Amino acid sequence: MGMRAAHAGASADAVRAARIDAAERVAAVARSRAVDFMVLCGDTFEDNQVDRALVARVVEVLASCRCPVYVIPGNHDALVAGSVWSDASWSRAPTVRVLREESPVDAPGGATLWPCIAKARHDERDPTAWVRAPSDGRVHVVLAHGTVESVHFEEPWYPIARDCADRTRADYVALGHFHGYTGYASGDGAVRMAYSGTHEPTRFGERDPGQALVVSVARSGDVPAIEPVVTGALRWVLLEASLQELGDVGRVRERVEALGDGAKTLLRLKLDGYLRVDEQEALVTLAERVRAGFLFGRVESTLRPAPTDTAWTRSLPVGPVLDCAQRLARWADPSCVDRPEGVSADVAARALLELYVMASAGD
Numbered sequence: 010m011g012m013r014a015a016h017a018g019a020s021a022d023a024v025r026a027a028r029i030d031a032a033e034r035v036a037a038v039a040r041s042r043a044v045d046f047m048v049l050c051g052d053t054f055e056d057n058q059v060d061r062a063l064v065a066r067v068v069e070v071l072a073s074c075r076c077p078v079y080v081i082p083g084n085h086d087a088l089v090a091g092s093v094w095s096d097a098s099w100s101r102a103p104t105v106r107v108l109r110e111e112s113p114v115d116a117p118g119g120a121t122l123w124p125c126i127a128k129a130r131h132d133e134r135d136p137t138a139w140v141r142a143p144s145d146g147r148v149h150v151v152l153a154h155g156t157v158e159s160v161h162f163e164e165p166w167y168p169i170a171r172d173c174a175d176r177t178r179a180d181y182v183a184l185g186h187f188h189g190y191t192g193y194a195s196g197d198g199a200v201r202m203a204y205s206g207t208h209e210p211t212r213f214g215e216r217d218p219g220q221a222l223v224v225s226v227a228r229s230g231d232v233p234a235i236e237p238v239v240t241g242a243l244r245w246v247l248l249e250a251s252l253q254e255l256g257d258v259g260r261v262r263e264r265v266e267a268l269g270d271g272a273k274t275l276l277r278l279k280l281d282g283y284l285r286v287d288e289q290e291a292l293v294t295l296a297e298r299v300r301a302g303f304l305f306g307r308v309e310s311t312l313r314p315a316p317t318d319t320a321w322t323r324s325l326p327v328g329p330v331l332d333c334a335q336r337l338a339r340w341a342d343p344s345c346v347d348r349p350e351g352v353s354a355d356v357a358a359r360a361l362l363e364l365y366v367m368a369s370a371g372d
């Protein structure tokens with residue numbers, strides 16, 4: 010919450026509002042499933058400078074869950090002096106509890122929580138190192154924020170070992186930091202550790218964001234049942250296409266149209282390759298469609314103009330490549346009368362453009 014969403018341009022307000030709406034859907038899931046409790050595993054907020062009115066609003070949403078809610082600080086909203094966690098609104102919501110110490114906490118349903126607290130933006134230590142759950146029949150749940158080892162992240166801090174669930178003997182390790190739902194198998198193949206991902210997608214290129222996880226552990230030692238529930242509303246779509254052949258603009262247009270209603274979709278269309286003169290108008294129309302038909306739409310183009318005549322063939326080295334280009338150019342001329350059987354002017358023109366693409370690659 011509180012992301013500036015500068016990457017969403019004029020749609021930033023809508024993107025921020027969607028995150029509150031999605032939080033309300035998370036609370037609705039907690040109510041409808043009558044869960045024992047809910048956990049938020051860090052980076053609830055973009056940073057510790059977010060508007061305190063937003064903090065109060067988030068507390069209000071969490072208080073509407075009708076179950077205890079346990080929250081740990083993450084590296085974006087680390088437990089430091091003057092952090093979001095010092096806001097008075099937390100103390101006004103008795104069912105919402107910010108965990109500030111590394112010590113086990115009893116939760117409803119016979120669970121024991123092991124909160125691993127981020128106290129700085131960066132840390133090179135495994136935040137779960139202190140946890141070792143006893144075999145006492147309770148359901149042990151580790152709450153941690155960090156980077157599971159050997160996974161690439163932009164923010165590779167707070168390393169968490171892949172065998173964390175085995176080592177800590179936890180029934181479940183609830184993770185925050187990564188934006189997409191990702192589970193990790195224990196030594197016996199059962200998944201006892203997972204990132205829920207963010208409740209609402211955040212940016213282009215994410216995998217499986219926009220969900221909450223409903224996790225059920227009937228008894229200590231049982232394999233957790235993990236059910237992802239969709240809570241996000243906006244789609245962030247990155248479409249990439251390389252234009253090479255006549256008709257490619259139309260094919261890209263079909264992919265754009267296949268996205269359907271654009272009111273909840275942010276679209277980045279990346280184009281490279283070659284644009285033919287006879288498709289320039291179609292491209293302009295497509296770009297207008299992308300800009301006007303979506304909540305956010307942007308075309309990023311490194312298209313180069315395809316040749317309008319065959320003058321470029323004169324720069325080819327003498328030999329088979331030049332011979333080939335000259336022959337194709339002659340066949341591509343609609344008035345040519347000696348094309349081999351099965352070769353149309355259009356096929357020859359396409360082949361000539363492909364030769365142009367190859368000959369000019371790396372220019």
Ligand SMILES: [Mn+2]
Pocket residue numbers: 051052083084085154164185186187
């Ligand atoms: Mn983080």
